[in-house]
Amino acid sequence: xxxxxxxxxxxxxxxxxxxxxxxxxxxxxxxxxxxxxxxxxxxxxxxxxxxxxxxxxxxxxxxxxxxxxxxxxxxxxxxxxxxxxxxxxxxxxxxxxxxxxxxxxxxxxxxxxxxxxxxxxxxxxxxxxxxxxxxxxxxxxxxxxxxxxxxxxxxxxxxxxxxxxxxxxxxxxxxxxxxxxxxxxxxxxxxxxxxxxxxxxxxxxxxxxxxxxxxxxxxxxxxxxxxxxxxxxxxxxxxxxxxxxxxxxxxxxxxxxxxxxxxxxxxxxxxxxxxxxxxxxxxxxxxxxxxxxxxxxxxxxxxxxxxxxxxxxxxxxxxxxxxxxxxxxxxxxxxxxxxxxxxxxxxxxxxxxxxxxxxxxxxxxxxxxxxxxxxxxxxxxxxxxxxxxxxxxxxxxxxxxxxxxxxxxxxxxxxxxxxxxxxxxxxxxxxxxxxxxxxxxxxxxxxxxxxxxxxxxxxxxxxxxxxxxxxxxxxxxxxxxxxxxxxx
Numbered sequence: 001x002x003x004x005x006x007x008x009x010x011x012x013x014x015x016x017x018x019x020x021x022x023x024x025x026x027x028x029x030x031x032x033x034x035x036x037x038x039x040x041x042x043x044x045x046x047x048x049x050x051x052x053x054x055x056x057x058x059x060x061x062x063x064x065x066x067x068x069x070x071x072x073x074x075x076x077x078x079x080x081x082x083x084x085x086x087x088x089x090x091x092x093x094x095x096x097x098x099x100x101x102x103x104x105x106x107x108x109x110x111x112x113x114x115x116x117x118x119x120x121x122x123x124x125x126x127x128x129x130x131x132x133x134x135x136x137x138x139x140x141x142x143x144x145x146x147x148x149x150x151x152x153x154x155x156x157x158x159x160x161x162x163x164x165x166x167x168x169x170x171x172x173x174x175x176x177x178x179x180x181x182x183x184x185x186x187x188x189x190x191x192x193x194x195x196x197x198x199x200x201x202x203x204x205x206x207x208x209x210x211x212x213x214x215x216x217x218x219x220x221x222x223x224x225x226x227x228x229x230x231x232x233x234x235x236x237x238x239x240x241x242x243x244x245x246x247x248x249x250x251x252x253x254x255x256x257x258x259x260x261x262x263x264x265x266x267x268x269x270x271x272x273x274x275x276x277x278x279x280x281x282x283x284x285x286x287x288x289x290x291x292x293x294x295x296x297x298x299x300x301x302x303x304x305x306x307x308x309x310x311x312x313x314x315x316x317x318x319x320x321x322x323x324x325x326x327x328x329x330x331x332x333x334x335x336x337x338x339x340x341x342x343x344x345x346x347x348x349x350x351x352x353x354x355x356x357x358x359x360x361x362x363x364x365x366x367x368x369x370x371x372x373x374x375x376x377x378x379x380x381x382x383x384x385x386x387x388x389x390x391x392x393x394x395x396x397x398x399x400x401x402x403x404x405x406x407x408x409x410x411x412x413x414x415x416x417x418x419x420x421x422x423x424x425x426x427x428x429x430x431x432x433x434x435x436x437x438x439x440x441x442x443x444x445x446x447x448x449x450x451x452x453x454x455x456x457x458x459x460x461x462x463x464x465x466x467x468x469x470x471x472x473x474x475x476x477x478x479x480x481x482x483x484x485x486x487x488x
Contacts, residue, residue, distance in 0.1 A: 024150055024314050028307045030300065031376050035383075036286045039390055048282045049292065052470040055183055057279025058457075062268045066182050066259055073260030074178045080171035087160075087167035094160035097153045100145035100323075108137045142326040152315035159308035162301045169298035172471055176294065180465040182258045184458050189251035190273045191454035195447055196244035197272070199237055202443040205422070206234035209435065212426050226432040233436060237443065273453050278460060283390055283467055290383065292468035299375070299382040306372040313365040319353040386466070393463035400456040407449045414442040 055067050071077065148154055210230045216222035253263040283289070290296055354361065421438035 024311060024318075026307065026310060028304055031303070031379055035290075036387060039283050039286060039387075039394060048280060049284055049288075050281055050464045050467050050470040054279070054281070054464045054470055055179065057277060057281075058183070059277045060186070060271070062271065063183060063186050066186060066255060066268070067179055069259035069261065070178055070182050071175070074175075074258060075260055076178055077171070077175050078260075080167075080174040084164075084167045084171050087164040091157070091160040091164045095157045097146060098148070098157060100143045102141060102143050104139075104141045106139045108135065110135050140326055142324070144322060144324045147321040147323065149321060150315035150318045152312050152320070155308045155312035155315060159305045159312065162305035162308060166298050166301035166305065169294045169301055172294035173298060176465060176469045176471065178258060179469070180461050182255065183461045185251050185254050185258060186268075187273060187454060187457045187461070189248050189255070189268075190271050190276075191450055191457075192244050192248035192251060193270050194272050194274065194450040194453070196241065196248060198443075198446045198450055199241050199244060202439075202446065203234060203237045203241070205418075206230065206237055206439060206443075209422060209425050209439065210234050213432060216428055221428060222432065229432065229436055233439060273450075273457060276457075278456070281460070281463060281467065283394070286387060286390075289386055289390065289467070291473055292471060293386050294468065294471050296379075296382055296386055297473055299379040303372070303375050303379055306368065306375045310365070310368045310372055313361070313368045316361050316364065319351045321351045389466035390463070393459055393466045396459035397456065397463055400452060400459050404449070404452045404456055407445065407452050411442070411445045411449050414438070414445045418442040 055063055146153060210227070213222050213227050213230050217224060217227050252266055252268060255261075255268070256263045256266050259266070417438045418441070421435040425432070425435050
């Protein structure tokens with residue numbers, strides 16, 4: 001290709017680019033919505049947003065290992081990462097028409113002609129040969145380029161870009177959800193182990209008192225009914241033990257799915273919630289939540305994609321103008337193929353306009369407009385749900401904290417009453433009914449305390465999740481995807 005032809009091709013592309021992307025709108029505007037001035041259950045201390053490793057604040061080495069496994073091996077996270085790669089590939093596909101497409105072909109043809117004897121003059125000039133060989137060489141480059149006068153191609157690219165951003169936000173949402181599930185599942189396993197430990201302790205106490213009552217019956221100072229009632233209490237506690245063990249193991253098995261492992265590959269030690277820390281966290285301004293929840297960013301990325309699709313549908317009402325051309329060289333001699341006299345070139349501009357489509361384009365536009373309105377409602381719902389999630393988590397954490405404190409007081413009181421009743425039973429001076437009531441109250445309070453502490457841990461995990469788990473937009477988008485970052 002000669003330098004002149006290359007310059008012509010570059011000029012055509014530059015003119016096309018200067019005429020392209022005259023977007024017809026509508027311009028994107030973030031939907032308006034109510035944002036509270038402050039969270040109702042906000043604590044008086046200053047804002048303490050979660051950091052990216054929020055789960056480490058619980059100071060559980062097993063939880064740290066489980067989260068690390070989930071980050072690399074969780075099936076849902078892996079699938080979300082694959083969707084990010086798919087969206088990036090779609091972005092490259094959608095952006096390809098912004099530049100001219102080029103293709104090249106090369107060919108060489110050969111033919112042989114037979115000369116009759118009557119052509120003596122020609123034969124004399126060719127000597128004794130009666131055949132003439134003919135070779136033609138051709139090298140050609142074709143290009144095609146749509147002048148994006150109405151911004152249709154650019155809108156397609158923008159929709160793909162927003163979809164690629166959505167895939168990243170969605171992947172972060174999936175990761176936050178799965179990590180939160182790991183934490184709550186692990187805490188549930190520990191809570192069942194705590195309840196199992198309580199049941200075993202209560203069983204030991206009940207059996208101790210049963211032996212004392214049995215001895216009193218043998219001595220004739222206690223009735224068979226007294227012995228049967230205490231035996232029933234011990235049997236009821238014993239019957240709950242297999243259930244606690246089963247539920248604890250099922251929670252550990254569930255960790256296998258969350259961490260991408262078979263149940264037998266889960267390596268955790270039995271533990272207790274009572275030794276773990278409860279890291280403090282509090283929300284900042286509600287308006288900051290819009291930048292800290294990946295699901296809100298994903299909902300807005302969907303809106304941006306729908307807006308771009310709407311612009312594309314509007315641009316489809318206008319003619320599509322395409323430049324096509326080819327250029328190259330053709331010669332009957334290979335040695336002169338690249339000579340200036342063998343150059344061939346042509347450029348054609350064509351415009352395509354639909355005259356009648358039975359409402360196809362208007363239907364497509366109305367479809368995209370309705371889809372946009374649907375996503376506006378989804379976005380507003382997501383924002384409202386985000387504020388609700390924070391309020392609910394704050395409320396639950398506040399009241400479970402209060403309940404745990406009150407339940408500890410109840411356990412202390414019940415423990416004193418049970419200790420007195422046990423001493424009196426062992427001394428043979430206690431009413432058996434009063435002893436049974438004291439034991440039942442203590443056993444129930446201890447089990448309730450284990451459940452309330454679990455609820456407090458789960459409320460704190462829910463609060464970390466509701467606050468975005470330390471996520472922010474600039475931690476997600478690569479530099480080449482930040483075209484729309486100022487909008488999000």
